[in-house]
Amino acid sequence: MDQRRSADRPLREPIRHPWLWVALAVSVLAGIPLYLAPGLVRPLVFGIPAWLAISVLATLVFAALTSWMCLRWWNLAEPAEEAARAEDRSAA
Numbered sequence: 323m324d325q326r327r328s329a330d331r332p333l334r335e336p337i338r339h340p341w342l343w344v345a346l347a348v349s350v351l352a353g354i355p356l357y358l359a360p361g362l363v364r365p366l367v368f369g370i371p372a373w374l375a376i377s378v379l380a381t382l383v384f385a386a387l388t389s390w391m392c393l394r395w396w397n398l399a400e401p402a403e404e405a406a407r408a409e410d411r412s413a414a
Contacts, residue, residue, distance in 0.1 A: 335396065345387055353380030
C-alpha cells in the first residue's frame with residue numbers, strides 16, 4: 323500500500339462508528355440459524371442444507387466487512403510517525 327495515501331487521510335478508527343458494530347452483529351446473528359426449524363435439512367442449496375449455506379454466506383460477509391473496514395476505514399498512523407518515515411526515506 324502506498325505510504326503517502328495513509329498520510330493524506332485523517333486519523334480514523336472504525337470502532338467509533340456504531341453502524342459498523344450493528345453490521346457485524348447482524349452478520350454474526352445471521353450465521354447462527356436459530357431462526358430455522360430444528361432438524362431442517364431441506365431445502366438443499368447446491369447439495370448442502372440451506373442452514374449451512376446461510377452460515378457460510380454470513381461468515382463470508384463478516385470477513386469481507388472486517389477486511390473492508392480495516393483497509394478503508396482504519397488509519398492510525400500518527401503524523402509524527404509519518405514525518406519520521408518521510409525523513410528516513412529522504413535521508414536514505
